[in-house]
Amino acid sequence: xxxxxxHPSWVICKSGTSVKIECRSLDFQATTMFWYRQFPKxxxxxMATSNEGSKATYEQGVEKDKFLINHASLTLSTLxxxxxxxxxxxxxxxxxxxxxxxxxxxxxSWLTVV
Amino acid sequence: QKEVExxxxxxxxxxxxxxxxxxxxxxxxxxxxxxxxQYSRKGPELLMYTYSSGNKEDGRFTAQVDKSSKYISLxxxxxxxxxxxxxxxxxxxxxxxxxxLQFGAGTQVVVTP
Numbered sequence: 001x002x003x004x005x006x007h008p009s010w011v012i013c014k015s016g017t018s019v020k021i022e023c024r025s026l027d028f029q030a031t032t033m034f035w036y037r038q039f040p041k042x043x044x045x046x047m048a049t050s051n052e053g054s055k056a057t058y059e060q061g062v063e064k065d066k067f068l069i070n071h072a073s074l075t076l077s078t079l080x081x082x083x084x085x086x087x088x089x090x091x092x093x094x095x096x097x098x099x100x101x102x103x104x105x106x107x108x109s110w111l112t113v114v
Numbered sequence: 115q116k117e118v119e120x121x122x123x124x125x126x127x128x129x130x131x132x133x134x135x136x137x138x139x140x141x142x143x144x145x146x147x148x149x150x151x152q153y154s155r156k157g158p159e160l161l162m163y164t165y166s167s168g169n170k171e172d173g174r175f176t177a178q179v180d181k182s183s184k185y186i187s188l189x190x191x192x193x194x195x196x197x198x199x200x201x202x203x204x205x206x207x208x209x210x211x212x213x214x215l216q217f218g219a220g221t222q223v224v225v226t227p
Contacts, residue, residue, distance in 0.1 A: 006157070034213055041122075043202065043217040044158070093157050097213045103148065103204075105157040 003027055004096050006106035013113055018082045021109045023094030029074040030096035035067075038091040038108075050077040050094075084113040117141050120203055120218025129227050133190035137203035137218045140184065144205040144216070147179050149188045152200045152220065161201075162188065193225045 003026040013019045023033055031052045036044040048069055049057040056069035066088075068080040077096075081088055093108040120137045127133055135149075146165055150158035162177040164170045164186075170177045178187040186205075190197055200222050204215040 004157075032213055034215075043120075043219045044215075046214055046216075049214060091155075095213065095215075101146075102160060102163055103206075103213055103215060104160065105150070108155075108157040110155065 004094065004098075004104045004106040006094055006109050008109055009107060010110040011112070013084055013111070015085055015113055016083055018080055019084055019111060020078055020080045021092055021094075021111075023077045023079070023096070023106050025075045025096045025098070025104075028096075028098050030077075030098070031074060032097055033071060033077040034095045034103075035069060035077075035079050036093045036095065038093060040091075044093060047079075052077075081111065084111070086113045089113045116219075117216050118203065118205060118218045121221055122219045124222040124224055126224045126226060127193055129193060129195060129225055131193050131225075133188075133193045133197065133223055133225070135188040135190075135201050135203075135221050135223070137186050138184055139186075139205055139216075141205075141207065141216070142181075142184070143207040145208050146206040147177070147186050148204045148206075148215070149175075149177055150202040150204060152202055154200075158202055190223075195225050195227050198223060198225050 005024045007022045033050040035047045038044045047062045050071040052071045058064045071077040095105045098104045118139045149162040152158045167181045174191045176189040200220040202220045203218040
């Protein structure tokens with residue numbers, strides 16, 4: 001079946017630094033990918049829609065200058081958390097529209113900012 | 115009011131019992147309905163996908179959608195301890211916003227041996 005890979009699975013960074021998370025569709029092309037954030041014991045909240053070759057579309061309340069999204073190819077989207085702070089610590093998950101209009105999620109990336 | 119409401123549980127059932135999960139929603143534009151299973155510290159795994167109203171069965175899983183009541187259900191027959199996980203309902207309005215999913219809070223299910 002369709003596979004979406006995320007890297008890294010977990011990362012710890014110091015406050016004020018930036019961290020990049022990659023999302024790859026391994027066996028299909030994805031013109032659109034999506035980035036979600038999930039805080040402990042809460043559901044997934046859509047952050048932004050990543051469009052190949054164009055700017056990302058951000059949901060209300062999500063800072064586009066803080067969460068930089070780049071969709072450089074049909075199989076790769078990256079999320080960069082800039083100037084990270086402890087409150088940015090969360091589980092970040094990407095998804096991509098795969099075959100037969102189904103949505104496949106990556107395994108997620110745990111970010112801890114210390 | 116949230117667009118998608120889902121009881122967070124936990125829901126505890128004995129092995130072999132039927133697990134019954136449901137979500138209600140307020141946005142009548144939703145047309146695509148999905149159920150995902152999420153194990154702790156992992157990404158969601160797609161279980162069932164339904165378009166518009168009706169029933170869909172896949173092995174031990176049955177998904178039902180009642181658009182007139184804005185109510186969807188997932189039933190798991192012959193539940194196993196390995197079914198213990200958080201189950202998330204998700205919905206999408208259609209082609210223009212395909213992939214932009216609204217999730218329920220997730221129901222934690224515990225199947226006891």
